[in-house]
Amino acid sequence: MSQSDATSSSSLKIYLRLLTYVRPYVGLFAISIVGFVIFASSQPMLAGVLKYFVDGLNNPALAVFSGIPLLGDLALMQAVPALIVAIAAWQGLGSYLGNYFIAQVSLGLVHDLRLALFDSLLRLPNRYFDSNNSGHLISRITFNVTMVTGAATDAIKVVIREGLTIVFLFGYLLWMNWKLTLVMVAILPVIGVLVGSASKKFRKQAKRIQAAMGDVTHVASETIQGYRVVRSFGGEAYESARFRAASEDNTRKQLRMVKTGATYTPTLQLVT
Template sequence: MKKTEAKAGKSIPQTYRRLMGYVVPYWRLFVVSIIGFGIYAATQPLFAALIKHIIDSLQTGSRDEAVYFPLMLVGLIICRGIGGFLGNYFLSRVSCNIVHTLRCEIFNHYTLLPTVYFDRHNSGYMISRITHNVGEVTRATTDSLRTIIREGLTAIGLLAYLVYTDWLLSLVFLVVAPVIMVLVKYVSKRLRSLSKNIQESVGDMTHITSELVNGHRIVRSFGGEEYERRRFQQSSAFNRKQSLKLAITVALQTPLMQIILSFALGGLMYLALIIMKQATAGEFVAYLTAAFLLPRPIRQLSDANGEIQRGLAAAETLFEVMDEPAEKDEGSYSVERCEGRLDFKEVEIRYARAEEPAIKDISFTVQAGRCVALVGSSGAGKSTLVNLIPRFYEYQKGQILLDGVEIKDYRLANLRKQIAMVTQNITLFNDTVANNIAYGVLGDAPRDKIIRAAQDAYAMEFIEKMPDGLDTEIGEHGINLSGGQRQRIALARALFKDAPVLILDEATSALDTASERYIQAALEKVMENRTTIVIAHRLSTIERADEILVMEGGRIVERGRHRELIDGEGPYARLYKMQFADVQQV
């Protein structure tokens, strides 16, 4: 724990400088806000000076200038209002721009991170960083930063007035300054630590809530309501505990600061009565007025410090995300449309912290326009293998060639342009049917091409029955559709992309027999000019493949066509007897 805190403490100045770096593009607005707060802060010592002149004029009996004092007071209030407006408005503009930039940078970086990052981090933490943590930074760069600048300048102005009036007497504040600095340093360190714990607990609660929302049918089917309630209660209780600790720290900081300042002010008043014997009544009252105005900005600075530390802790987590390396994209090769020949040469991949490779010594060739099926038991490495083609994962050994060029030499976007995927776990967006089919192109998509893709996937028959046809909103994850309908829309999306390489990972698993027959007919037409790799447990989707690869333990243990593998009575034949024997062939 101490090691972590030391590391965090060391990085805080760097985090602060980095956060302030976002101010640079808006430095003109920031300067205007500083000027505004400078005007606001200057009115405090000027108010003390005005009191001095009023009392002195009353004491000397000279009332000639008295007529100007009300005008001066009104002028000070007007200047204070103008300064406050300039400072608040322009700093708010700077802060809103910073938060917008940060939020967009985080989201944009999420789109560049490798798949392994998403595998390591749950969605709750990732979502909370872009919502809750950015909100913490918002408070740190708006209300708190406003207070730091405004009250900081006010405190400096009052101190300057005190030193100008009697510098020797003002040295009293130097006695308490080290005590205040030690207190602030300790509190700041504790606030950052507690804030990080709170932010992590918010991510945990977001994750648990997301799982409940997305999996509510499973939760109810298996009676997991009490378990989920207990999980959330524990997470929320931890958040409450850390929040109370933070509240106690903040609540104690202010009275402790006031007690320390009260000793300083008491000592100052005592010394002023002794030392300022030659001062006029106006000078004496003005000096004490400025001294007693000083605790308020210091107290507000103390309160703002809590928000600043929470914001810095949040900014630290955001910068951790932004410092994550993006997907490697060092290739330079591009092609408008490849032919689709795939060559695997002794490919091996080992996941982080895994003892054995997920796949090893994989070598095979898929000629352009041909179809290869991958079969094997769960965990055999089939999905891992196909995920290497679009470079969702990086292999450590061997080569994968597309049209004779290693896929690592392709520009990443260009490589993925050549590949369309349909997986068992369908991802649909809370948008129209048309926009889900033409995903990535959207508004530029030709309507007739969308319709043709839907027809080829045999999806138009149910799309036409929807209230708004292709313009019907399908809900989050396509909740308003059946499993078969979702997969046909996903297949239509792959067909719309018209890529030369097609990957089908359990793409027909949720279809009934009638729907699968239609899809199979469409696939046969679509596969004519595409290189296709199929992972399936249904015999009808693989028996027409040009070659079947049987995988066990991350290796290819058998290969050939359906009939010859059945006759060979090897692993495929055994797998067939276990999984396919009761499936009616199409």
């Protein structure tokens, strides 16, 4: 097995293990999925309204909307604004349900994992604490847990929301022009390669950020706990330089992740 396959297998195991913590929040998770379905269904609705608007401008015979629920028959310039407002409200409802309840799941996971990690630390032998600096251990509880669970729930949110949006829009495009839609399918492998490449880079950069944040926490905790020693030996300038170096390293790694995201997003938009 190659190193990349081993890494992918390990990442999948970790992700599946994280999902076991979702069980107490299945109800909230289900509501968020319903919200994302509502959100995704609004996209082809809006596309359909805009299509009829353009068709109505070009063909006066199509300038009347008939059979609108609760509204009856309306002229084009009356129906389109009303439908856009209704679709926006429908989309807003879906966005609220999806984002709010997935956030509840995410925060619940952070809480549960922090408790589990802290309880696990309490049971570890002394030699473990001797071989690991306190800053990295504290960072795992305060920062790494938030980052890992945030990445996991964000991935679920993107897959469900954007995936359903693609499914709905793909169905709408097939209904409109199936030949042109099949031509667009040809670019899917390119998108898959870009997404796979981006995810690998994000994983590597996330690990580096976690380590850098651990260094920041370690230097800060050492200085605060040993402030008497630092002041006694005039080590303020030395500790300040250590903290500055650790913080700058963390900032650089954070910016690299932002740069990666800023690069891949327009690339995907260009391809699609």
